[in-house]
Amino acid sequence: MTKTKPYNIETELVINKSSDQYNASVPPLYQLATFKQESLSNMGEYDYTRSGNPTRTHLQNHMAKIMKAHQTFAVTSGMGCLDVILRLLQPGDEVIAGDDLYGGTHRLLTYLNNKGDLKVHHHDTTNTELIKLKITPAIKMIFLESPTNPLIKVCDVKAITDHAHAVNPDCIVVFDNTMMTPILMTPLDLGVDIQYESATKYLNGHHDIMAGIIGTRDPKLAERVYFVINSTGCGLSPFDSWLLSRGLRTLAVRVERQQKNCVKIAEFLQNAGFKVRYAGLPSHPQYKLHQSQCKGAGAVLSFETGSIKMSEKIVESTDIFGIAVSFGCVNSLISMPCKMSHASIDSKTREEREFPEDLIRLCIGIENIDDLIYDLTRALLKSGAVKVNEKDELYNAVAVQPKL
Numbered sequence: 001m002t003k004t005k006p007y008n009i010e011t012e013l014v015i016n017k018s019s020d021q022y023n024a025s026v027p028p029l030y031q032l033a034t035f036k037q038e039s040l041s042n043m044g045e046y047d048y049t050r051s052g053n054p055t056r057t058h059l060q061n062h063m064a065k066i067m068k069a070h071q072t073f074a075v076t077s078g079m080g081c082l083d084v085i086l087r088l089l090q091p092g093d094e095v096i097a098g099d100d101l102y103g104g105t106h107r108l109l110t111y112l113n114n115k116g117d118l119k120v121h122h123h124d125t126t127n128t129e130l131i132k133l134k135i136t137p138a139i140k141m142i143f144l145e146s147p148t149n150p151l152i153k154v155c156d157v158k159a160i161t162d163h164a165h166a167v168n169p170d171c172i173v174v175f176d177n178t179m180m181t182p183i184l185m186t187p188l189d190l191g192v193d194i195q196y197e198s199a200t201k202y203l204n205g206h207h208d209i210m211a212g213i214i215g216t217r218d219p220k221l222a223e224r225v226y227f228v229i230n231s232t233g234c235g236l237s238p239f240d241s242w243l244l245s246r247g248l249r250t251l252a253v254r255v256e257r258q259q260k261n262c263v264k265i266a267e268f269l270q271n272a273g274f275k276v277r278y279a280g281l282p283s284h285p286q287y288k289l290h291q292s293q294c295k296g297a298g299a300v301l302s303f304e305t306g307s308i309k310m311s312e313k314i315v316e317s318t319d320i321f322g323i324a325v326s327f328g329c330v331n332s333l334i335s336m337p338c339k340m341s342h343a344s345i346d347s348k349t350r351e352e353r354e355f356p357e358d359l360i361r362l363c364i365g366i367e368n369i370d371d372l373i374y375d376l377t378r379a380l381l382k383s384g385a386v387k388v389n390e391k392d393e394l395y396n397a398v399a400v401q402p403k404l
């Protein structure tokens with residue numbers, strides 16, 4: 001065979017080629033701050049870890065392949081990515097943001113809006129026609145998430161991005177791909193200018209580091225992003241870059257297994273009579289749209305019980321599911337977004353955005369599916385949220401609350 005073909009992402013994740021002088025089989029860890037130079041007239045590729053470090057470069061080059069980006073940058077957290085991106089704007093610039101973005105994203109945008117640094121317009125990004133109407137030449141940046149965390153709202157990424165660029169070719173469309181990862185979605189292929197992800201979640205997959213990755217197709221934009229990272233000093237440390245490189249190699253198998261488990265749990269909860277938000281269920285209002293732009297629905301779902309007290313009891317009754325914020329790790333988690341990950345959105349705003357206070361979010365891990373369903377069943381029974389159907393104890397429980 002003479003013709004070469006590009007490898008698929010599952011292979012690229014594992015190959016992780018290193019240009020190390022000793023042919024190290026995994027990327028070497030350059031745990032250092034400064035680099036000696038040959039002479040004043042012959043400076044090397046690296047001078048100082050804030051500006052660049054071989055372990056971080058290795059990770060960034062690997063991520064560029066995975067994200068299909070011209071260049072990627074590794075920084076200290078997902079919020080760090082957003083901070084870098086926001087520094088590309090001018091004082092007073094107008095931006096559009098979804099009305100169901102992650103709580104921390106909402107907090108930073110609101111802070112800058114209230115200080116008068118930016119003018120932030122929040123809109124329902126599931127309504128493509130509304131968003132199109134709101135995009136004017138004054139809009140300099142658009143922030144999208146799909147599916148959103150935790151209401152699992154889906155937006156038409158390509159339609160919004162194409163329209164934004166038609167109205168203003170300089171408008172930067174920013175997409176937070178934390179929920180899908182490049183395994184399930186490649187937003188740069190859909191035309192967005194910047195994709196970022198909290199690598200604290202799936203990319204690393206083990207909840208032992210905080211990290212963020214920013215990717216762009218445009219070399220000029222990449223230069224501007226690098227300038228901010230070097231100037232502010234938020235580049236990812238060598239050790240965390242090394243850990244992230246390690247975690248990344250198993251991304252495909254982790255996501256595949258987590259998603260498989262999640263589909264079963266979504267069906268289980270829906271059959272039990274709960275209102276389940278998961279883009280992998282045909283009952284999801286944007287099921288077809290989601291399928292058209294993603295390869296799967298991921299491993300985060302949320303559901304309502306109809307009662308805050310009952311939701312609290314369920315969350316506190318599980319054994320395998322740990323009560324914790326974050327997601328994307330190999331173990332399963334349970335939380336109430338209004339009290340935890342999204343508590344930074346004030347209750348009035350949550351109410352305006354129809355954010356249910358009783359919402360429970362499940363982040364599914366790689367455990368045995370029967371054990372997960374058993375654990376949930378036990379918690380639902382203990383809290384009184386379901387009754388057991390005698391014919392099939394484990395799966396056909398009947399919701400006590402009226403169907404929502």
Ligand SMILES: Cc1ncc(COP(=O)(O)O)c(C=O)c1O
Binds near residue numbers: 102176198211
């Ligand atoms: C969708 C999404 N984006 C960004 C972030 C921020 O990432 P980090 O916690 O790594 O700062 C989070 C969670 O924290 C998130 O859920």
Ligand SMILES: N[C@@H](CCSC[C@H](N)C(=O)O)C(=O)O
Binds near residue numbers: 149326342
């Ligand atoms: N106390 C934290 C909450 C982090 S939420 C983490 C994650 N994105 C999630 O959705 O669970 C904060 O104030 O940011």
